[in-house]
Amino acid sequence: MAISPVERELAIRLAAQSWLGAQRAQGVEYWTQRALEEFMFAGEKLPLMDRQRGIRKPAGMAAALSIRTVYRREGAERPYEDGLGVDGLLRYKWRGSDPDHAENRALRSAMTLRLPLIWFYGFAEGLYAANYPVYLLAEEQEHQQFVVALGEDQRMVDVGQEADPAIRAYVERMTRQRLHQPAFRAGVMRAYTSKCAICSFRHANLLDAAHITADAHAEGDPVTSNGLALCKIHHGAYDENILGIRPDLTVHVREDILGEIDGPMLRYGIQEHHNRALMVVPTSQRDRPDAVRLKRRYEAFLAAH
Numbered sequence: 001m002a003i004s005p006v007e008r009e010l011a012i013r014l015a016a017q018s019w020l021g022a023q024r025a026q027g028v029e030y031w032t033q034r035a036l037e038e039f040m041f042a043g044e045k046l047p048l049m050d051r052q053r054g055i056r057k058p059a060g061m062a063a064a065l066s067i068r069t070v071y072r073r074e075g076a077e078r079p080y081e082d083g084l085g086v087d088g089l090l091r092y093k094w095r096g097s098d099p100d101h102a103e104n105r106a107l108r109s110a111m112t113l114r115l116p117l118i119w120f121y122g123f124a125e126g127l128y129a130a131n132y133p134v135y136l137l138a139e140e141q142e143h144q145q146f147v148v149a150l151g152e153d154q155r156m157v158d159v160g161q162e163a164d165p166a167i168r169a170y171v172e173r174m175t176r177q178r179l180h181q182p183a184f185r186a187g188v189m190r191a192y193t194s195k196c197a198i199c200s201f202r203h204a205n206l207l208d209a210a211h212i213t214a215d216a217h218a219e220g221d222p223v224t225s226n227g228l229a230l231c232k233i234h235h236g237a238y239d240e241n242i243l244g245i246r247p248d249l250t251v252h253v254r255e256d257i258l259g260e261i262d263g264p265m266l267r268y269g270i271q272e273h274h275n276r277a278l279m280v281v282p283t284s285q286r287d288r289p290d291a292v293r294l295k296r297r298y299e300a301f302l303a304a305h
């Protein structure tokens with residue numbers, strides 16, 4: 001049975017999402033341009049990212065398939081920080097000021113046809129995290145920008161409507177989190193070679209990119225030096241103040257926990273790490289946990305008991 005062009009466009013996007021998802025399940029957290037050229041659809045290679053342009057629209061397709069944001073060193077202006085609207089949703093600026101620029105038309109088609117996009121976000125030289133599905137919900141011509149939904153549920157938000165402050169705060173928080181999380185996680189996993197900092201456990205599916213300064217905090221920036229790769233148990237233990245990490249990168253297990261008697265998880269997984277150094281620390285100085293953040297967090301740990 002023949003499928004319509006729009007169905008084909010949707011099928012390609014769903015196949016691309018599953019392709020990325022299958023790799024994620026295998027512990028792949030980020031991609032190079034070259035790796036993204038390996039995607040195949042209907043027996044043919046279909047690169048997911050454009051080599052030159054910020055937007056990928058394969059020949060024969062009506063709409064943009066992916067958006068790319070290149071890596072900028074910290075401090076440099078980040079072009080994706082286009083700001084949030086009164087509805088809490090992200091805005092994505094046109095390419096240039098011409099509404100008929102080919103890239104703007106490709107984006108507009110994705111919006112009109114309600115097709116999901118993939119957002120590749122550079123977090124280090126030549127390395128990209130993937131954010132998907134992303135939708136363009138509306139266009140604000142007077143501001144030369146599109147309204148973006150990060151995830152399926154944001155498609156339900158009333159575009160341009162000033163929401164109840166509590167709802168808006170919630171949508172904004174989700175927007176910032178979803179915007180930053182894939183690149184934050186990719187950067188942290190790369191820095192810790194996908195191993196838990198405390199125990200060196202290395203199954204990516206059971207690893208989290210933990211924040212030192214919480215992401216809800218004004219200073220909880222999504223940078224690698226504010227992160228630690230931690231397995232689920234150690235992430236939970238860190239957040240529950242069962243253990244702390246000193247600024248000298250040694251582990252401090254809470255006193256009452258040290259006195260408990262239980263099974264091997266408690267003994268080998270927690271107690272034996274007391275006073276021991278982190279087993280995995282990033283080799284690059286700029287990726288290492290920030291000493292000031294660690295100190296503040298460690299003081300909060302000490303104050304909690």
Ligand SMILES: [Zn+2]
Pocket residue numbers: 196197198199200201230231232233234
């Ligand atoms: Zn661990």
